Amino acid sequence: MKTYAYAATFEPTDREGGFTAFFRDVPEAITEGDDMADTRAMAADALGVALLTYLEIGKPLPEPTAEGVMITPDPEVAAKIALIETFQHAGISRSELARRIGKDEKEARRLLDPNVSTKLPLLVSALAAMGKRLVIGLEAA
Structure with missing residues:
Protein backbone atom coordinates (compact mmCIF):
# COMPACT_ATOMS: atom_id res chain seq x y z
CA MET A 1 0.00 0.00 0.00
CA THR A 72 1.68 12.98 4.37
CA PRO A 73 -0.05 15.47 2.11
CA ASP A 74 -3.64 16.38 2.92
CA PRO A 75 -6.01 13.51 1.98
CA GLU A 76 -7.49 15.23 -1.08
CA VAL A 77 -4.00 16.00 -2.37
CA ALA A 78 -2.78 12.46 -1.69
CA ALA A 79 -5.75 11.07 -3.64
CA LYS A 80 -4.96 13.41 -6.56
CA ILE A 81 -1.30 12.35 -6.46
CA ALA A 82 -2.39 8.69 -6.47
CA LEU A 83 -4.64 9.30 -9.46
CA ILE A 84 -2.04 11.12 -11.54
CA GLU A 85 0.70 8.62 -10.70
CA THR A 86 -1.60 5.68 -11.49
CA PHE A 87 -2.60 7.24 -14.82
CA GLN A 88 1.03 7.83 -15.77
CA HIS A 89 1.79 4.15 -15.18
CA ALA A 90 -1.45 2.80 -16.70
CA GLY A 91 -0.38 3.27 -20.31
CA ILE A 92 -3.78 4.60 -21.39
CA SER A 93 -4.83 7.85 -23.02
CA ARG A 94 -6.99 10.55 -21.46
CA SER A 95 -9.68 9.55 -23.95
CA GLU A 96 -9.57 5.98 -22.68
CA LEU A 97 -9.76 7.13 -19.07
CA ALA A 98 -12.72 9.34 -19.95
CA ARG A 99 -14.45 6.40 -21.64
CA ARG A 100 -13.85 4.15 -18.62
CA ILE A 101 -15.39 6.66 -16.20
CA GLY A 102 -18.19 7.75 -18.52
CA LYS A 103 -17.03 11.36 -18.87
CA ASP A 104 -15.84 13.48 -21.78
CA GLU A 105 -12.15 14.06 -22.43
CA LYS A 106 -12.32 17.62 -21.10
CA GLU A 107 -13.43 16.24 -17.72
CA ALA A 108 -10.59 13.69 -17.80
CA ARG A 109 -8.12 16.50 -18.55
CA ARG A 110 -9.36 18.46 -15.50
CA LEU A 111 -9.25 15.28 -13.43
CA LEU A 112 -5.55 14.86 -14.25
CA ASP A 113 -4.66 18.53 -13.78
CA PRO A 114 -2.71 18.90 -10.49
CA ASN A 115 -4.00 22.47 -10.14
CA VAL A 116 -7.69 21.56 -10.31
CA SER A 117 -9.35 20.11 -7.20
CA THR A 118 -11.49 17.02 -7.74
CA LYS A 119 -14.26 15.59 -5.60
CA LEU A 120 -13.43 12.32 -3.87
CA PRO A 121 -16.11 10.17 -5.59
CA LEU A 122 -14.68 10.98 -9.01
CA LEU A 123 -11.13 10.26 -7.83
CA VAL A 124 -12.29 6.91 -6.45
CA SER A 125 -14.10 6.10 -9.69
CA ALA A 126 -11.12 6.99 -11.86
CA LEU A 127 -8.73 4.97 -9.70
CA ALA A 128 -11.09 1.99 -9.84
CA ALA A 129 -11.25 2.34 -13.63
CA MET A 130 -7.47 1.80 -13.63
CA GLY A 131 -7.57 -1.17 -11.25
CA LYS A 132 -6.76 0.65 -8.01
CA ARG A 133 -8.69 1.08 -4.77
CA LEU A 134 -8.33 4.14 -2.59
CA VAL A 135 -7.86 3.14 1.06
CA ILE A 136 -8.46 5.60 3.89
CA GLY A 137 -6.42 5.23 7.09
CA LEU A 138 -6.46 6.77 10.52
CA GLU A 139 -3.56 7.53 12.84
CA ALA A 140 -2.96 9.68 15.87
CA ALA A 141 -2.11 13.30 15.11
Whole structure:
Protein backbone atom coordinates (compact mmCIF):
# COMPACT_ATOMS: atom_id res chain seq x y z
CA MET A 1 0.00 0.00 0.00
CA LYS A 2 1.37 3.41 -0.96
CA THR A 3 0.89 6.26 1.51
CA TYR A 4 2.97 9.17 0.12
CA ALA A 5 4.47 9.58 3.60
CA TYR A 6 7.90 11.16 3.87
CA ALA A 7 10.08 11.90 6.88
CA ALA A 8 10.37 15.55 7.85
CA THR A 9 13.08 17.14 9.93
CA PHE A 10 12.11 20.08 12.14
CA GLU A 11 14.58 22.70 13.31
CA PRO A 12 13.91 25.77 15.46
CA THR A 13 14.01 29.14 13.70
CA ASP A 14 15.37 32.40 15.07
CA ARG A 15 11.79 33.46 15.83
CA GLU A 16 10.43 32.45 19.23
CA GLY A 17 8.54 29.14 18.91
CA GLY A 18 8.99 28.88 15.13
CA PHE A 19 10.25 25.85 13.22
CA THR A 20 11.53 25.05 9.75
CA ALA A 21 10.55 21.73 8.16
CA PHE A 22 12.37 20.01 5.34
CA PHE A 23 12.36 16.60 3.69
CA ARG A 24 15.62 14.88 2.79
CA ASP A 25 13.83 12.77 0.18
CA VAL A 26 11.91 15.74 -1.29
CA PRO A 27 14.33 18.68 -1.06
CA GLU A 28 11.94 21.05 -2.85
CA ALA A 29 9.51 20.77 0.07
CA ILE A 30 10.75 23.21 2.69
CA THR A 31 8.65 25.51 4.84
CA GLU A 32 8.36 27.07 8.25
CA GLY A 33 5.67 27.87 10.74
CA ASP A 34 4.98 29.89 13.87
CA ASP A 35 4.87 26.81 16.12
CA MET A 36 5.12 23.03 15.75
CA ALA A 37 1.44 22.52 14.85
CA ASP A 38 1.58 25.26 12.22
CA THR A 39 4.84 23.89 10.84
CA ARG A 40 3.43 20.36 10.54
CA ALA A 41 0.42 21.69 8.60
CA MET A 42 2.67 23.78 6.37
CA ALA A 43 4.94 20.74 5.84
CA ALA A 44 2.00 18.63 4.64
CA ASP A 45 1.06 21.39 2.20
CA ALA A 46 4.64 21.87 0.95
CA LEU A 47 5.04 18.12 0.48
CA GLY A 48 1.81 17.88 -1.52
CA VAL A 49 2.80 20.77 -3.78
CA ALA A 50 6.26 19.29 -4.38
CA LEU A 51 4.92 15.82 -5.20
CA LEU A 52 2.26 17.20 -7.56
CA THR A 53 4.96 19.29 -9.25
CA TYR A 54 7.14 16.20 -9.71
CA LEU A 55 4.26 14.48 -11.48
CA GLU A 56 3.44 17.56 -13.55
CA ILE A 57 6.99 17.81 -14.91
CA GLY A 58 7.33 14.06 -15.41
CA LYS A 59 9.74 13.44 -12.56
CA PRO A 60 9.17 10.15 -10.71
CA LEU A 61 8.21 10.36 -7.06
CA PRO A 62 11.15 9.55 -4.78
CA GLU A 63 11.16 6.44 -2.66
CA PRO A 64 10.93 7.37 1.03
CA THR A 65 14.23 6.48 2.67
CA ALA A 66 14.76 9.03 5.42
CA GLU A 67 13.75 8.52 9.02
CA GLY A 68 11.98 11.08 11.16
CA VAL A 69 8.50 12.46 11.70
CA MET A 70 6.35 11.03 8.91
CA ILE A 71 4.25 13.60 7.08
CA THR A 72 1.68 12.98 4.37
CA PRO A 73 -0.05 15.47 2.11
CA ASP A 74 -3.64 16.38 2.92
CA PRO A 75 -6.01 13.51 1.98
CA GLU A 76 -7.49 15.23 -1.08
CA VAL A 77 -4.00 16.00 -2.37
CA ALA A 78 -2.78 12.46 -1.69
CA ALA A 79 -5.75 11.07 -3.64
CA LYS A 80 -4.96 13.41 -6.56
CA ILE A 81 -1.30 12.35 -6.46
CA ALA A 82 -2.39 8.69 -6.47
CA LEU A 83 -4.64 9.30 -9.46
CA ILE A 84 -2.04 11.12 -11.54
CA GLU A 85 0.70 8.62 -10.70
CA THR A 86 -1.60 5.68 -11.49
CA PHE A 87 -2.60 7.24 -14.82
CA GLN A 88 1.03 7.83 -15.77
CA HIS A 89 1.79 4.15 -15.18
CA ALA A 90 -1.45 2.80 -16.70
CA GLY A 91 -0.38 3.27 -20.31
CA ILE A 92 -3.78 4.60 -21.39
CA SER A 93 -4.83 7.85 -23.02
CA ARG A 94 -6.99 10.55 -21.46
CA SER A 95 -9.68 9.55 -23.95
CA GLU A 96 -9.57 5.98 -22.68
CA LEU A 97 -9.76 7.13 -19.07
CA ALA A 98 -12.72 9.34 -19.95
CA ARG A 99 -14.45 6.40 -21.64
CA ARG A 100 -13.85 4.15 -18.62
CA ILE A 101 -15.39 6.66 -16.20
CA GLY A 102 -18.19 7.75 -18.52
CA LYS A 103 -17.03 11.36 -18.87
CA ASP A 104 -15.84 13.48 -21.78
CA GLU A 105 -12.15 14.06 -22.43
CA LYS A 106 -12.32 17.62 -21.10
CA GLU A 107 -13.43 16.24 -17.72
CA ALA A 108 -10.59 13.69 -17.80
CA ARG A 109 -8.12 16.50 -18.55
CA ARG A 110 -9.36 18.46 -15.50
CA LEU A 111 -9.25 15.28 -13.43
CA LEU A 112 -5.55 14.86 -14.25
CA ASP A 113 -4.66 18.53 -13.78
CA PRO A 114 -2.71 18.90 -10.49
CA ASN A 115 -4.00 22.47 -10.14
CA VAL A 116 -7.69 21.56 -10.31
CA SER A 117 -9.35 20.11 -7.20
CA THR A 118 -11.49 17.02 -7.74
CA LYS A 119 -14.26 15.59 -5.60
CA LEU A 120 -13.43 12.32 -3.87
CA PRO A 121 -16.11 10.17 -5.59
CA LEU A 122 -14.68 10.98 -9.01
CA LEU A 123 -11.13 10.26 -7.83
CA VAL A 124 -12.29 6.91 -6.45
CA SER A 125 -14.10 6.10 -9.69
CA ALA A 126 -11.12 6.99 -11.86
CA LEU A 127 -8.73 4.97 -9.70
CA ALA A 128 -11.09 1.99 -9.84
CA ALA A 129 -11.25 2.34 -13.63
CA MET A 130 -7.47 1.80 -13.63
CA GLY A 131 -7.57 -1.17 -11.25
CA LYS A 132 -6.76 0.65 -8.01
CA ARG A 133 -8.69 1.08 -4.77
CA LEU A 134 -8.33 4.14 -2.59
CA VAL A 135 -7.86 3.14 1.06
CA ILE A 136 -8.46 5.60 3.89
CA GLY A 137 -6.42 5.23 7.09
CA LEU A 138 -6.46 6.77 10.52
CA GLU A 139 -3.56 7.53 12.84
CA ALA A 140 -2.96 9.68 15.87
CA ALA A 141 -2.11 13.30 15.11
